[in-house]
Amino acid sequence: MIYQEIKERVDYRIALIVLALLTIGIVSVYSATYDARAAEIFHKQVVWVGLGILALAAVAFVPFRLLQLASYPAYFLSILLLVSVLILGKTVSGSMSWFNLGWIRLQPSEFSKVATVLALATYLARSDVSLRKKRDLAVAAGIVLLPIALIMMQPDTGTAIIFLGMFFPVLFWGGASRFTLVAIVAPVGTAVAALFGTTPFLTAVLVFGVLIYVTKEGRIVAAAVFSLTVLVGVSVQFIYEGLKHYQQKRIATFLDPNADPLGAGYNILQSKVAIGSGGFFGKGFLHGTQTQLNFIPEQWTDFIFCVPGEEFGFLGAATVLLLLMGLLLRGVSIGASVKNRYGGFVAIGLTAIFATHIFLNIGMSIGLLPVIGVPLPFLSYGGSALLSAMTMVGILMNLYANRKEY
16 A cells, blocks of 8 residues: 555656666766865765755655745746845856855755746746737746846856756747747748858758748738847847857867867867767777766766767767667656646746756767757756756656645
8 A cells, every 4th residue: 555655646657767867967076076186076976966955855855836826926036046146146157157165065046946937837837828819929028038037147058058948848838839939940940040151041941941931920010020030040140249258169179179179169179079988888988088087077077978978888878878868758748747737837947947957968079069068967067956856856746746636
């Protein structure tokens, strides 16, 4: 009887997945710091894992209704912290994103992602709100754009992109019109295409033009969206020139890593060498040359995926990817099974955050995306990111336990 009760209320599958990822993360951080004279990094990560498990347990067992009631206060507190960090924060790697608390540093934008999902879900779950209404759509966009604006002032482009990556799936889940979804994707897609040259830009304009025409809800609005799409694409060059120098170098390196192999392109090239040299079975634990000889600076942060890729080869990298995929599938499954509309939005929003992190981090590790400083959940070193990720898993487990409540 007790076993059945535990099985009914505890999602052991997501718990096992996270435990496996944490184990791989600890092993990877240990290996990355082994010959880098950075043992303190490993010790801190162990402490953060312990604190993260406590945070997961606390959130998983908090009353479900209390979680919903705390959504708006948590959001407003996160906004206050984002404003405060612009005034009192510490600049790290050109971004004023951190509170320096001595032994530890906290990044409020990590927790803001969770709070924004909770607030957005609370608003969209209201019976009088529909994403088909322009006013409601505008309010939902405002909830997401406010923290994005504050984060871009730090500036922290990578974290800002995470918010956008979360918003689109939530809109899709909430029943936004096809035209709305196309109108969001079209300018972004055209801007990215413009980075690769005139032909990709014109192709994107043509494709999105057809989609806008097919899904249009009004000629005037469709014409405005198409004009904005073209304008954004044409403005890419001007926007690029207005970026900070290090941001320009990251984009240029993404387009051609070999253009500056000893500078901006160094990490990407070394990362690809590390992963590619692992072969099928890998070089063995603590035997990865790129890792142990410190070819990738601070590999334990954004380039941690190289460690299992080099030392455990294709099998190690595939195991990490399968575990991460399992996490995403469980998140979507929980979102689909929750009877409560608020819970469904929260599950999809949190899962989308994980998905965006995974896509961006691994994409930049293998040279398919520019380096934008996004950690890999549960593997990368970092207290704020790990606590945030564990809190999100705790919320997912809470939703699973209360999935039958309306």
